[in-house]
Amino acid sequence: MxxxxxxxxxxxxxxxxxxxxxxxxxxxxxxxTKDILIEGVHFFSNYLPYNLAKKSLRTNFSDIAAVGGTPYGYMLGLVLPNNVDDLWWESFVAGLKEDNKYFxxxxxxxDTTAHNGKVIISVTAFGIKGDxxxxxxxxxLGDLVCVSGTIGDAALGLLAYQGIIRDSTGRLKGRYDIPEPRVTLGQAISDFASSCIDISDGLIQDAQHICELSNVGMELHSDKIPLSFAAREIVEKKPDxxxxVLTGGDDYELLFTASSEHSNKIEEISQKCRVNITKIGHVTDGKxxxxxxxxxxxxxxKNKGFVHFI
Amino acid sequence: MxxxxxxxxxxxxxxxxxxxxxxxxxxxxxxxTKDILIEGVHFFSNYLPYNLAKKSLRTNFSDIAAVGGTPYGYMLGLVLPNNVDDLWWESFVAGLKEDNKYFxxxxxxxDTTAHNGKVIISVTAFGIKGDxxxxxxxxxLGDLVCVSGTIGDAALGLLAYQGIIRDSTGRLKGRYDIPEPRVTLGQAISDFASSCIDISDGLIQDAQHICELSNVGMELHSDKIPLSFAAREIVEKKPDxxxxVLTGGDDYELLFTASSEHSNKIEEISQKCRVNITKIGHVTDGKxxxxxxxxxxxxxxKNKGFVHFI
Structure with a gap:
């Protein structure tokens, strides 16, 4: 790190x-905003170009959602191995086309360049500012800490890809493959959220990013972390x-803080945007x-990443 | 290609x-605009990070100059080997800082990511539109074809780095290392040039890009191609x-076309911008x-690249 x-x-x-x-x-x-995906770091070598296209756009659109904006367009930087063929391009472009329409x-x-090396996708995405x-x-101090959706699915999906756990429904892998940027939610909270980040590095690490820039601490409750049915089943079998769930990345849910006076509004937005929002803790005067x-x-x-922990 | x-x-x-x-x-x-530089493709492995920083910005600013704009800022994508150290960063940031000021x-x-591989710099640059x-x-049809500065120096500089030719003054290497985007010139010609491109792939290849998009041909005269003193000395010794000179890249001069009625204006602009502009040919009805x-x-x-030639 x-x-x-x-x-x-x-x-x-x-x-x-x-x-x-x-x-x-x-x-x-x-x-x-700009996010780079690298073969061997952010995705496997045999990863579907179709998924890769979507993931490279969606990780960027998630950043735009986190500041309350709406995706508008993107510049595509491709660094490709010399042996990339028509099949690769067809799959990749199918993913781009679908998401161009969806978003x-x-x-x-x-810029596209061939080299004697790995696949690297460097997207610079543009959004339109929200309110x-x-x-x-x-x-x-005292703000609620909230997260959207469920946490840990993508990290468990990666384990499933590695053959370490079973993902019988394929939903965990699906969450790892194609994240859903919370664009509508980001817009809806933009007029009252006191801070926001998208969870790409892991819940704790991204919470720590907010703490550092806001000069605050956070107290979170592990039993409040929202888990999907598939994730809950796995964690119940093996609590470790x-x-x-707390430190794995790639969920691309929003972690945001808001004054507790907006508690009811948050419930309303959750229903309106059809996204679960869970209050998982509050902001403290720590660091x-x-x-x-x-x-x-x-x-x-055990796995702290670069985060300093009690 | x-x-x-x-x-x-x-x-x-x-x-x-x-x-x-x-x-x-x-x-x-x-x-x-977006331009990616890759170790082993666009620069040597032992290339100075200071030069690399400047080159990665300037190749992009040259693209902005070619459409008549002024550089404004940039997003920096860095993919770096795991073993990059403080010395690398200090040299790289020194280059960035100087050019932030200069431009x-x-x-x-x-976005910055470490990986087990080569240095890749992916810059997305912003400019402000010209007139x-x-x-x-x-x-x-019939337009003049003009180039700024001198052609071939960067390609010869690369040969000098490879030890194939001597560059006693170091000027050829210098042109390869740190190109000079023709920003002032691009602005000055923006209200009358009929087309423009910056010469990054090579004079002929970039001329061909204009021909394809304009549905025209060009007739150029080799003896009119402007050569620096250093380049002329080398070509006179070895005419091959x-x-x-005609096909080597990395000069980042502007190649533009304009109606011959602007001939005097081009002379004036050359003097005002303190950049030589040379008329090297004209636009034909070929392809x-x-x-x-x-x-x-x-x-x-001999070296045609992907360009089809008579």
Whole structure:
């Protein structure tokens, strides 16, 4: 995880806005964000180009959702092995086409280069600003901490792909393959959420990103973390997997904070947007994310990533 | 060169605007472009990170210059080997900082990922539109074909790096290392140039790009191609290198067409922008770029790239 340190040390001084999921383009209604997917780091070598196309767009659109915006279009950077063939392109372009229609976005340009190496997809996506830009830095003492959908499915889906667990319905793999950016939800909360981030690095790590930029801590309750039926079944059989649920990435749900006075509004939005929203904790005056179990005892995670833990 | 075919076949149907050096963002004054640099394809493994930073920005700013715009800022995508260290970052960021100041641009955000592989820099650059967007598709029968600066230096610089030729003054290497995007010139010609492209793939190949999109041909004269003192010295010793001058890439000069009625204006602009502009030929009703030698005989080049030649 040294890249976080390098970015903070070398690139942040050049760009004060680094830290949010997307940036604004001055004197326009545009948002812009960039996410790179690399073979062997973010996806397997035999990964379907169709899924890859969708994933590379959706991870970016999730960043746009996290600041309250609507996807508009994208620039596509492709670095491809020399032996990529028609079949690869047909599958990849089928994925692009479907998502262009689904999100009503368009390809604006790009660069494609062949090399003697792996597949790398570098998408720069554009969005249109929502009512209000949601920063990561606005979480306030006592705010509710909420998440959309269910957490941990994508990380378990990856385990299923690795043959470590069984995914009888295929839903966990499906969540890993094709995330659903919470665009409608991001727009709906944009006028009152105090902070927001999309969960790409893992629940705890992304919660920690908000804490750092907002100068706060968070107390979360592991028994409140929303699990899908498939995930619950697995965690009940092997409780250790709760670690993975808390720290695994790729869910692309929204983690946001809001003053408790908006509690009813959050329920309404949940119904209107047809997305479950779960209150999983609150903002504290600490500096860290603390997760407590059902007996209110702090959980020490084995896989901490770069996050400092109690 | 199969990527050109793939782009044409699979990506162009998704984006009619593909073909120009930069795209416009609707309802804004922004231009956007994307250029990826890959270790082993676009630069050597021991290449100075300082040069790399500048080159990755300048190749993009050259695209913005080619449509008549002014650089505004950029998103930085970095894919870096796991062993990149502080020295690498310090050199790279020094290059970024200098060019942020030189071009008055800012870093707007990005994504940095470590992997077990090569250095890949994926920049998406933004510009502000000039008076008029210069398309590649506007070249008209009888128009003058002009180039800025001198041609072939970067390709010869690369040969010098490879130890194949001597570059006693270091100027050829310097041109390969740090191109000078013709921003002021691009702006100055934007209200009358009928087409423009920046020479990144090579003079002939880029001329051919204009021909394809404008449905025209070009007749160029090899003895009119402007050479630097250093390049002329080398070509005089070994005339075969004229092939390289005509087809080598990385010069990032502007190749543009304009009606001959603007001939005097072009001279004025050359003086005002302090950039040599040379008329090297004219637009024909053919489909190909034909280069004629001083005896007016068509030259057959050994290294044609993907360009079809007489």
């Amino acid at each position: 040294r890249e976080f340190e390098y970015i903070k040390r070398y690139l942040k001084p050049l760009d004060n806005s680094i830290g949010d999921d997307a940036a604004t383009l001055a004197n326009s209604s545009y948002l812009v 009503q976005v368009k390809l604006l340009g790009g 209000r830009f949601i920063y990561r830095s606005g979480a306030g 997997y709760i670690d993975l 860290e994310v603390i997760v407590r179990d059902k007996d209110n005892l702090p959980i020490t995670l | 199969r990527e050109f075919e793939y782009i044409k076949r699979y990506l162009k149907p998704l984006d009619n605007s593909i073909g120009d050096d930069a795209a416009t963002l609707a309802n804004s004054s922004y231009l956007v 008055q641009v800012k870093l707007l955000g990005g 008029r967007f210069i398309y590649r598709s506007g070249a008209g 290198y004229i092939d390289l 190909e770029v034909i280069v004629r030698d001083k005896d007016n005989l068509p030259i057959t080049l």
